[in-house]
Amino acid sequence: MAGKPKLYYFDGRGKMESIRWLLAAAGVEFEEEFLETREQYEKLLQEGSLLFQQVPMVEIDGMKMVQTRAILSYIAAKHNLYGKDLKERALIDMYVEGITDLMVFIMMCPFLTPEDKEKQHTLITERATNRYFPVYGKVLKEHGQDFLVGNQFSWADVSLLEVILMVEEVSSNVLSEFPQLQAFKERISNIPTIKRFLEPGSQKKPVAGDTYVETVRRVLQMYYNVKAN
Template sequence: MSGKPKLHYVNGRGRMESIRWLLAAAGVEFEEQFIETKEDLEKLLSDGLLLFQQVPMVEIDGMKMVQTRAILSYIAAKYNLYGKDLKERALIDMYVEGTTDLMGIIMYLPFQPPEAKEKNLALITDKATTRYFPVYEKVLKDQGQDYLVGNHFTWADVHLLEAILMVEEYKSDILSKFPLLQAFKGRISNIPTIKKFLQPGSQRKPPPDEKYIAQVKQIFNI
């Protein structure tokens, strides 16, 4: 039996993408079992593999873990990306929750009706530039270091880079007023494990297209 974590989700980003990012950042190889039909999901449910009847689900270390935050916390702690003490962990949690809020808005944008997309895209840009990115710019300035927490690479850095790249897909110059975040993006993108994940052919998923959106709606009765 393979010792690699096994990820159960649709073949797209959604709530699994941050898990893929974190495993990749930790240099951990993983397998994926894609849910391609409603029947695939129903099989997981009937087999009793989904504790709260929902995915993502990750098989790791003999567990079948659900709940995105629990999975991410476990991976971060297991691979030493969760700070050196309780205070650092609290900071990482705060920063991750912030980027999670921002990414949540972006994640649902492709599923919005056309008349709502323009309004929601404006909302994303506004929140990114007035609520979220100024916080991380200030943290980097106050820290005077390369990373958000302590002087070492953590889950918070991985999550922020993922969020930055997601926003840039809709507004490429979003960091124009944030020079420290621009430098941060370049620095974190060049960490070898991250750089590998950003290359074509990796397990990173592309932005949602119409085929993916239709598949998700069909599987999950959206």
Template sequence: MSGKPVLHYVSVRGRMEPVKWLLAAAGVEFEERFLETKEDLQKLRADGCLLFQQVPMVEIDGMKLVQTRAILNYIAGKYNLYGKDLKERALIDMYVEGMADLYELIMMNVVQPADKKEEHLANALDKATNRYFPVFEKILNHGHDFLVGNKLSRADVSLLETILVVEERKPDALAKFPLLQSFKARISNTPNIKKFLQPGSQRKPPLQEKDIPSLMAIFH
């Protein structure tokens, strides 16, 4: 077996995507093993690989890690993307959790009933531009390149990922946020992240309604 982390998930954008972003930002190559059938999932469960019977699951350093936040915390700590002390880590956690709420809201739009989709998306985008993005615009007013401290952290990676997810639905989402526009350009051009944003990378396109039946077949 290679020394690369092995990521077990379905072949769509979902809860594994932030893990891939963080590994990519750290310059870590990883292998993906996709669940294609219900039997694939059942085999992982039967083999005792899934502590809570759920994916995502990441094999790394001899462990089989589950629960997305735990996976992200480990990777951030291992690859020095988690601040220099407890205070910085607390800020990073706070910012990441805020963005996770917005990210989840956007991601869940695809599974809304047809008659609720438009209203749900409008609400999510309103929160992006009136609740979440103003917070980060204000934080970036500190004049530094990064959200916390003087180096890249998982908070920066998470914010860029979230910005791009919002812009897929609302291309002008950053129109009123010049500091976030500069942040997006700056972080997108760091070598590891720039590579991950290129066509042909392991980054997944947005989840589509057509993907739902195959996911349901695996998870239900």
């Protein structure tokens, strides 16, 4: 029997959080090794574990996988969360890519100054309500099913719930004009595997704080200032 997937990243969200979400949605238990020192990171580099010299890295099925998109695609396909045919897979890819575009704005926030963070929060809310959420609300309304693609729970649904909750942390009433997304959030949050991941004590990470930021900067030796978009 294959061992549990092992995730190598920091003790925080970042690019690894979507991988945690997808594994949890699939009902897959996983282990984590948190990078806390530069020495840990350099050891992975020296071992050749980081193909492009960066994390996230996931040990799974005898592979040391890097590149977030590749990891997510593999997990989705393995656990029947990637549609039933090429057309459905293309739709899932398209919806996930849109969600990822929005997530990028959010993932930058912990590394910004308080002034720039406030500006970024305004931008996130504007982009979510004017560009992204209208699309997903329209898809759900026109599709007429409980899920974004086909009539089956998929990676796209996991990603959409993740980003909805992320944006709500910035603006708590952001779904007020999107009844389809409100109903979607309620449905998907109550899928048993998702419900467990949302409970206290799970491996879901909280909003990043100063300790996470300083750890990332120390391990990756990144001390430059990040600017808001």
